[in-house]
Amino acid sequence: MQWWNDLVDWTQSDAGWRIISGAIIPFIAIVVAGIVGAVIGRGVTRRLVAQRDHETRASAVTALIQAGQDAAKWHSQSAAAKEHAAHLASEADVMVRLLPISGAGLAADWATHQLAEMRTNSVSYSYAADQTFSEYRDRLVLWLHKPGKGKRLFTTDLQRWRYDDQGPDPLVVEQQKWAEEQVTATTHEAPEHAASLPVGGATTALPAFGTSPAAPAEKAAN
Structure with missing residues (x-):
């Protein structure tokens, strides 16, 4: 108990107060400021990374949607337009597969199937193709904003298609x-x-x- 009394007396002395106010308090303030700055910097970095990932995924989804628009009117396009559209679709497929995001490969596989279906349905002069395109666009936008839910839906569709080996619709x-x-x-x-x-x-x-x-x-x- 004596050591505590000595400490209290020392802090109340002029020498003790000079050390506390000139060294200890500034040191504690610097440490606290460093911790607060690190927490703020970490939060800002996470937001920047998340924003960058969202922009990259949005760019890839936009490319796939553009490929879907071309596929929906595939039957009415010229040979040169089809070749160009197929090239853009291939680039969009690679762009999606390279995304460092869970479910990117599933999204690319799902989009490939839907693009083929839209090209097939385009012979009906847009009704069936447009209907497929609407679902295609909405599902990709859902994956953009909710990757987990979109991934589950992609998995369900791909599993269903895997066991659904049907010939061409008469x-x-x-x-x-x-x-x-x-x-x-x-x-x-x-x-x-x-x-x-x-x-x-x-x-x-x-x-x-x-x-x-x-x-x-x-x-x-x-």
């Missing part, structure tokens, strides 16, 4: 044939893209307009 095939007939009646030439129809990321061979599936076999027989 209605879509008939719509494509009708569209090709309109182009042929107008230009008197078969459209260049009549040979194939992308379905779900694959290509389904179709006979060119004016021929039947049995034509190659008959020619070989002759």
Whole structure:
């Protein structure tokens, strides 16, 4: 107890107070200021990093949405426009896959499937393609703002598609044939893209307009 009394007497003395006010208090103030500055700096850094990640992801999502707009009107584009759109879609796919964000690969795989579906549905002159594009755009925007929820939805869709091995929709095939007939009646030439129809990321061979599936076999027989 005596040491405590001696300490109190020392702090109340002129020499003790000079040391406390000239050294101890400034030291404590510097330490506290350093801690507060570190906490503030850490928070600012986190916000900057989060903002940068959001901007990068937004840029990638915007590129995918632009690719979706091109896919929704795929059937009405020229060969050069299709080539350019396919190049932009490929760049957007790579951009998304390189994002250091959980679910980026799933988002790219999901977008690839949906782009192929929109290109297929574009033969119906925009209704089915526009309907798919609306869902495509909304899902990507959801992933932009809520990556966790978007990732779960992407996973669910990809698993469902993995076990859903269906051939081309007969209605879509008939719509494509009708569209090709309109182009042929107008230009008197078969459209260049009549040979194939992308379905779900694959290509389904179709006979060119004016021929039947049995034509190659008959020619070989002759």
